[in-house]
Amino acid sequence: MSAASIRLPLWAQTVASLAGAPAAGPLLLGVDYYPDQTPEALWEEDARMMADFGFTNVRIAEFAWALMEPAEGKFDFAWLRRSVDILHKHNIAVILGTPSAAPPPWLTAKYPDIVEVNEKGERLHPGGRRFTCPTNQVYRRLSLIIASEMARTFTETPGVIGWQIDNEFTLGSSQRCYCNYCQAGFQTWLRSRYGTLDNLNQSWGTVFWSQTYTDFSQIPVPLPSGGDPNPGLALDYDRYQSYANVSFQQEQLDMLRKTCPRHFVTTNNVGLVDTINMRDLYEKLDFTAFDNYPGFFDMLMAQQGRMGSSAFVSSSIALGHDLARSVKGGKPFMIMEEQSGKAGQKTFSPQPEKGQARLWTYQAIAHGAMGVNYFRWDTATFGAEEYWHGILNHDRSKSPAFDEIKQGVRELKALGREVLYSNYVTDAALVFDYDCSWALAIQPGHFRLAYLDQIVSWYGAISASRSGIDVIGPEIDLSAYKIVFAPVAYVMSEKQAARIRSFVQGGGMFVTNFRLGVKTETSQIVRTPLPGLLRDVMGVTVEDYIPVYSAKNGMKFSPALAGPDSECVLWTDILQPAGAEVLASYTMGAHAGQPAITMNSFGKGKAVYIGGDLNEASLARVLRTLSGMAGVKPPLEVPAGVEVTVRKAGNKQWIFVLNHGASSQSVNLPAAFVDLLNGEKLTGKIDIGAYGVRVLQA
Numbered sequence: 222m223s224a225a226s227i228r229l230p231l232w233a234q235t236v237a238s239l240a241g242a243p244a245a246g247p248l249l250l251g252v253d254y255y256p257d258q259t260p261e262a263l264w265e266e267d268a269r270m271m272a273d274f275g276f277t278n279v280r281i282a283e284f285a286w287a288l289m290e291p292a293e294g295k296f297d298f299a300w301l302r303r304s305v306d307i308l309h310k311h312n313i314a315v316i317l318g319t320p321s322a323a324p325p326p327w328l329t330a331k332y333p334d335i336v337e338v339n340e341k342g343e344r345l346h347p348g349g350r351r352f353t354c355p356t357n358q359v360y361r362r363l364s365l366i367i368a369s370e371m372a373r374t375f376t377e378t379p380g381v382i383g384w385q386i387d388n389e390f391t392l393g394s395s396q397r398c399y400c401n402y403c404q405a406g407f408q409t410w411l412r413s414r415y416g417t418l419d420n421l422n423q424s425w426g427t428v429f430w431s432q433t434y435t436d437f438s439q440i441p442v443p444l445p446s447g448g449d450p451n452p453g454l455a456l457d458y459d460r461y462q463s464y465a466n467v468s469f470q471q472e473q474l475d476m477l478r479k480t481c482p483r484h485f486v487t488t489n490n491v492g493l494v495d496t497i498n499m500r501d502l503y504e505k506l507d508f509t510a511f512d513n514y515p516g517f518f519d520m521l522m523a524q525q526g527r528m529g530s531s532a533f534v535s536s537s538i539a540l541g542h543d544l545a546r547s548v549k550g551g552k553p554f555m556i557m558e559e560q561s562g563k564a565g566q567k568t569f570s571p572q573p574e575k576g577q578a579r580l581w582t583y584q585a586i587a588h589g590a591m592g593v594n595y596f597r598w599d600t601a602t603f604g605a606e607e608y609w610h611g612i613l614n615h616d617r618s619k620s621p622a623f624d625e626i627k628q629g630v631r632e633l634k635a636l637g638r639e640v641l642y643s644n645y646v647t648d649a650a651l652v653f654d655y656d657c658s659w660a661l662a663i664q665p666g667h668f669r670l671a672y673l674d675q676i677v678s679w680y681g682a683i684s685a686s687r688s689g690i691d692v693i694g695p696e697i698d699l700s701a702y703k704i705v706f707a708p709v710a711y712v713m714s715e716k717q718a719a720r721i722r723s724f725v726q727g728g729g730m731f732v733t734n735f736r737l738g739v740k741t742e743t744s745q746i747v748r749t750p751l752p753g754l755l756r757d758v759m760g761v762t763v764e765d766y767i768p769v770y771s772a773k774n775g776m777k778f779s780p781a782l783a784g785p786d787s788e789c790v791l792w793t794d795i796l797q798p799a800g801a802e803v804l805a806s807y808t809m810g811a812h813a814g815q816p817a818i819t820m821n822s823f824g825k826g827k828a829v830y831i832g833g834d835l836n837e838a839s840l841a842r843v844l845r846t847l848s849g850m851a852g853v854k855p856p857l858e859v860p861a862g863v864e865v866t867v868r869k870a871g872n873k874q875w876i877f878v879l880n881h882g883a884s885s886q887s888v889n890l891p892a893a894f895v896d897l898l899n900g901e902k903l904t905g906k907i908d909i910g911a912y913g914v915r916v917l918q919a
């Protein structure tokens with residue numbers, strides 16, 4: 222076969238034609254588009270306007286099952302082909318979405334038991350979306366059929382470059398299914414995990430409350446009973462539900478790899494959810510694709526009574542990006558849906574401030590994204606998301622952010638693919654362990670203790686400028702980092718303990734807090750003094766562990782961590798050092814004067830145990846002091862509310878400086894830089910406007 226006869230995928234062709242960026246991939250600066258919801262008479266105009274806007278691609282069809290398969294086994298892709306052709310004519314490439322998140326009414330009428338059962342045992346109803354059981358074989362078969370028909374139809378279609386499988390797995394009103402199919406699936410999964418019933422009974426401790434199973438078919442799912450479920454069963458059920466969704470995706474992925482070998486494949490999800498293990502979800506996909514709605518998240522937090530939690534919101538958003546990058550070991554990711562206007566189903570989030578939509582785009586790139594798709598092109602005039610604003614308003618006039626998003630797209634093209642596909646620079650890692658999140662939700666220990674809250678507040682505390690943090694799983698080798706943070710590492714496997722041990726031995730700093738190593742992987746409490754497997758590394762024994770309610774406690778710091786006393790918000794672990802140095806002690810009650818923070822030298826490194834739940838200011842001071850001790854330095858000194866990250870390719874570096882504040886801020890530059898966005902030569906004190914961005918290069 223001659224080289225000329227090998228047809229590269231469209232995205233690879235565009236890359237090949239780009240001299241000087243050998244490591245780069247496709248340029249994905251696009252928009253989520255719904256030809257299925259748009260009169261056909263407007264398709265041409267849409268495509269022309271998108272091309273004029275500078276967009277390179279769209280994502281389409283992910284909710285169009287009813288149009289593509291109007292009756293079982295009858296397929297109609299003619300309309301979709303016409304749409305793809307028009308887009309292609311205007312040089313807009315297409316990412317196709319498989320439609321399994323919204324099966325049509327004929328399907329649910331005929332196969333009603335594909336519908337999910339919630340955690341109370343109530344069956345949901347069709348009529349919304351994401352109401353399906355991930356285990357149900359009929360649903361899986363029909364999902365695979367429609368996806369396969371799509372794939373066969375479009376594998377050779379010019380303009381089609383890749384796939385999004387389904388849409389936001391698990392993000393429905395009930396995030397897990399508890400139906401009979403899931404029960405049977407769970408039992409099969411348990412059989413392969415445990416081998417024998419004896420092993421399972423031992424691992425869960427089913428002798429408690431007379432739950433010894435004598436046949437796999439007796440094993441229940443954690444639906445309401447007269448008392449709480451066995452914690453081992455409950456944890457395994459969360460693992461099973463994550464697995465069921467991932468294996469559902471895998472069926473479509475295997476098919477797409479065979480049928481569309483020249484296309485990339487991904488799926489979209491939201492960063493900070495713990496109902497599906499993102500590392501498993503994306504493991505076999507080409508890259509992570511992530512949906513980002515900062516304003517909507519803000520509104521959601523307010524609805525949940527967390528009004529005014531702007532630090533929590535901004536940390537969560539930055540963390541979501543770092544997670545998206547880290548999910549595939551630092552590989553550049555894409556934003557599949559970026560908020561472009563007022564967002565919400567029944568209520569509106571505010572219109573992003575002037576400059577914010579462009580700022581969010583740069584935040585994604587700053588944290589390692591290679592592409593951004595905006596949600597959505599036009600704004601629906603019907604359906605459950607009429608309030609979700611796009612780039613065009615309901616009357617197709619320009620939305621308030623139209624011009625700035627257009628500007629951002631133009632600028633990113635000018636910056637070029639080299640930066641979009643460059644590496645993200647990091648010295649620190651934050652462990653985000655789904656097992657800990659699940660196990661702690663099952664038994665929080667304190668009704669307000671939540672793993673995700675701890676992760677977000679630690680993330681916010683580690684670096685004021687949100688610089689250089691990977692968000693990693695417990696299975697990762699730690700040797701690349703100077704410092705690793707692992708709050709509430711409640712479930713600790715032997716392998717993870719061994720990795721932490723060798724990291725500290727080799728010279729790393731490991732920082733953790735209360736509830737360390739309490740549980741084994743099967744959710745039994747360890748039979749050794751706490752912190753269990755890491756007691757020698759930490760150089761402490763936990764003498765007692767005490768949730769905080771009305772009897773308050775406080776913490777006083779040694780000179781190494783000097784600062785005002787902290788209250789202990791939710792928790793105190795009372796520590797007994799065995800070789801570790803004491804860096805803080807409790808101030809009140811029976812344990813006044815006893816150690817509250819310790820630092821142990823172990824091998825060439827240090828292990829720090831923070832026994833009490835610190836208030837925000839103290840946590841930030843303590844974690845930043847420890848980072849300093851570990852040799853981590855922010856790339857630039859910046860005022861609060863300014864974010865700084867660094868990307869790198871070869872010996873080129875890009876420093877992103879993002880002002881999330883409503884007023885201009887100034888920063889002192891340690892050397893001479895050029896702002897690549899406007900060519901300005903900069904030294905000394907520079908300004909960054911409200912919601913402004915600078916991309917600096919030395």
Ligand code: GLA
Nearest residue numbers: 388389489512558596606609
């Ligand atoms: C999600 C979904 C989209 C759309 C937007 C706005 O992230 O993936 O289909 O619903 O939110 O609601």
Ligand code: ZN
Nearest residue numbers: 354398400403
């Ligand atoms: Zn189910």
